[in-house]
Amino acid sequence: MSMSDSFIHDLRQALGDDQLLVHEQIEPRYKTDWSKASVCEPVAVVRPRSTEAVSAALKVCHAHGHPVTVQGGMTGLVGASQANDGDVVMSLEFLNGVQEIDATASCMTVWAGTPLQLVQEAAQAAGLYFAVDLGARGSCQVGGNIATNAGGNRVIRYGMMREQVLGLEVVLADGTIVTSLNKMLKNNAGYDVKQLFIGSEGTLGVITRAVLRLHAMPTETTTVLCALAHQDAMVSFLRRVRSMAGPSLLAFEVMWPDFFSFMTERVPGNVSPFERSDVMAVLLEVATGDAGLANDVLEGLLESALDAGELTDAAIAQSGKQADAFWRIRDSVSEFPLLFAPYASFDVSLPIQSVCEFVTTLKSQLAKDMACAQSLFFGHIGDSNLHIVVHVPGPRQTFPKDAIDAAVYELVKQYHGSVSAEHGIGTRKKPWLGYSRSPAEIEVMKVIKKALDPGQILNRGRVIDF
Incomplete structure (x- = not known):
């Protein structure tokens, strides 16, 4: 029996045929992510139906030193779940469902393979609210959201995924099960081990279950689309909104003029409520009603911003349908592959005070280096x-991706920002990690990885190199 046959034999012995796919049984969906940027040939696909099955599979892989790529909903943007040839793919699709909702403690226990939308709907059915929301809500899975520390539209009010996790169950690379399904907001008994795995992109362990924090359901929300008078008014308007809306502020989304024009002129169905489409727009969402911002306070906020010369116009959504239409302008990014290809997209963080200067500098630099470049922010x-x-017209084969990457990330480094705000590092941003993390920080990451996965089998090649 060859080493490969021996390995598959051991996996089959540990899992049985119903949790293992090999050879022609492996469907194309396990071989690539949503981007279709590359296609692999995994040696096997493991689909565990319990934490114990995850443990059994990892024990075999650890013993054989065989690399494992963990897959969730495959909606990530940095290649973290894209397997390599010969990997074992561990799909968590069957670890799916809400195990418990504890309304008294305002939390729920869920399996890692549960789609985000199902979590949201289960919380809503219990009269509660799960705060993280993403455009891929119907496909992405909670385990992947935790492993990438997902963000979304309401981070300004509720925080990232990290702030929504009370407890975790994780299986380490050698099959050890670490169960810490804590339900308490306060628990300072030693190191908070779960934090190691949140945002680790599957490199330190496989998340199998999570206890998620829930919130009171916003009784009413109001959406407002605002036209800024000029770019520099953004910061003062944000200060005003924070001061007057306080915790009622749910979203503060900014669209620069080129982006707003693109979305309202080129995307079918999107319409600007303003006379002009080349405006710098801010999409506000605030909690209103009994538990939120009073309508007269919201109107006063907008009037004061208009009087101060921060805004030239503002449209308050008069219905849920109109609110959805405003959000669709912001969220129609799925149209880029059809209307703006070839293009490169970036997810970065910057000090808020520097964002406008960064945008102006980058647009100027791209125009200087690539005369035909078009950039949207x-x-x-x-x-x-x-x-x-960033779009540069021409065939995909000559698209200057490397030059664009260098221009963007060099400037991010110069402004002391982060090369990844909410998408993670994966494989695609790994060359730029040192632009946002110091050598000492990266060395600590390596120490943690070596301690928890000494055989380097989990999501090999992601985040950091050795």
Whole structure:
């Protein structure tokens, strides 16, 4: 029996045929992520149905020194779940479902393979609210959201995924099960071990279950689309909104003029409520009603911003349908592959005070280095997160991706920002990690990785090199 046959034999013995796919049984969906940037040939796909099955599979892989790529909903943007040839793919799709909702403690226990939308709906059915929301809510899985420390539109109010996790169950590379399904907000008994795994992109352990924090359901929300008078008014307007709205502020999304024009002129169905489409727009969402901001206070906020010359116009959504239409302008980024290809996209963080200067500098630099370059800017500026999309006309084969990457990340480094705000590092941002993390920080990451995965089998080649 060859070493490969012996390995598959041991996996089959540990799991049985119903949790293992090999050879022609392996469907194309396990071989690539949503981007279709590369296709691999895994040696096997493991689909565990319990934490114990995850442990059994990892024990075999650890004993054989065989690399494992952990997959969730495959909606990540940095290649963290894209397997390599010969890997074992561990798909968590069958670790799916809400195990318990504890309304008294305002938390829920879920399996890692549970789609985010199912979590949101289960919380809502219990009269509670799960705060993280992403465009991929129907496909992405909670385990992946935790492993990448997902963000989304309401970080300004509730924080990242890290702030929503009370407890975790994780299986280490050698099969050791670490169960810490804590439900308490206060628990200072030693190191908070779960924090190691949140944002680790599957490199330190496989998350199998999580206790998620829930919040009171916002009884009513109001969406406002605002037209800034000029770019430099953004910071003062944000200060005003924070001061007057306080914890009722749920979202502060900024769209620079080129982005807003693109979305309202080129994307079918999107319409600007303003006379002009080349405005710098801010999309506000605030909690209103009995538990939120009073309508007269919201109106006073907008009037004071208009009087101060920060805004030239503001449209308050008069219905849920109109609110959805405003959000669709911001969220129609799925149209880029159809209308803006070839392009490069970026997810970075910057000090809020420097964002506008960064945008102006980068646009100028790209125009100087690549005369035909078109760049669009938007993002969750209330929590420092800027998204950038750069298009250069021409065939994909000659698209200057490396030059664009260098221009963006060199400037991010210069402004003391982060090369990854909410998408993670994976394989695609790994060359730039040192632009945002010091050598000492990266060395600590390596020490942790070597301690928890000495055989380097989990998501090999992601985040850091050895």
